[in-house]
Amino acid sequence: MSEQSSVKLNPLNQLVIKIAESQDRVAFKELFESVSPKLKSYAMQCGSSAHEAEELIQECFITVWRKAHTFNPNAASAITWLYTIVRNKRIDLLRKTKNKEFVISDDLWPEPETGCLENDVESDLNQNIARTLLHGLSQEQRQIVYKVYFEGKSHSEIASDLGEPLGTIKSRLRLAMKKLDSLAKENITWLIIILVTTY
Amino acid sequence: MANYHPSNDLLIEFSAGKLPNALGIMVASHIENCAECQKKTNIFASIGGELINDIHQTDVNEALFGNILSQLDKDPEIIIPRPSYKGIPRPLSRFMSGPLENIKWRGYARSLKEYNLPISDNQYNAKLYKISAGKKLPEHTHKGNEYTLVLSGKFSDNAGCYDIGDFIATDNAITHQPKAWTNSDCICFAIVDAPLTMTGTFGKLLNPFIR
């Protein structure tokens, strides 16, 4: 019950639902204003110029408008949904401009065949796991995760970026995961295990 | 349900959108039929969402929202529907011209046939392989990494037995000798690290499995 209502109360979720239900341009603008400055940072972190970043935002919001009806708050929170849109559009724009890559984002994440949405995966749970995980990290540790996601850096590249030995990078994450392990035993134990073995 | 999965490293890179290449297609092909990896990548996507949530803000040009509004009523680009072929994972389907049984295999050896996939680049070389039922390939080691996804049949080597959907990563430390199971041919989607300098050697032409 409380989980249901928290999914509904999430302000970004509400905005996307309003756009889907009534083509609400006020909600659309509000969503744009709260998220586009972050999407711009993301794109620039991934290597886009300011101009390319805005082109990417434009493509994303056109997609948000058209695909808002496919947003399922039980499957993913709005911020994760937006993340997947910007991630995918970035791949497709890169492909267009470089004109040599062949893979489009729809190859990697094909639209569901039947049009039926994944049934209630635990979106809230996932978001909580992700949040707990990230917020439990020190600034240094978080920087590493950030580099993997936004800059596509390998662990050794991260080490040389930060001017630290690879072993230090690995052990920083391992320590972070240990700390988290005591924070939330049940739900994220497996995540801790995999991250510890990964880094 | 698959028993062999992509490493968490790969799943994270995939979820971060950093594998828009043949390896990404293979990971996606595995995930399509693997609930376990779907679950993981959902969480890894949520981490992406959280990172976006926490990122600093960069000022956006004031005219941008207006530009977006002016384009909302334009007709969307027409999307060519994705073909669907029996036995081919959907992420791979756009790069195939038909179902598995219609592939025009090439190769000199009776036990091993191959088909080049049009998704090779200067990093990865992507092919389909068919090992005939009950046949064993010569023992070999790899230069670089090799990734294999079983599409049909089964095969085994000294490290294990692999069934449809299994994702196997081997590196250059491993010597192996794949053998298809006796009752059916085994078809695999395979990717090797392919720096430009290594492609097209005579040896490779003779036996694509020996690198």
Ligand SMILES: [Zn+2]
């Ligand atoms: Zn899996």
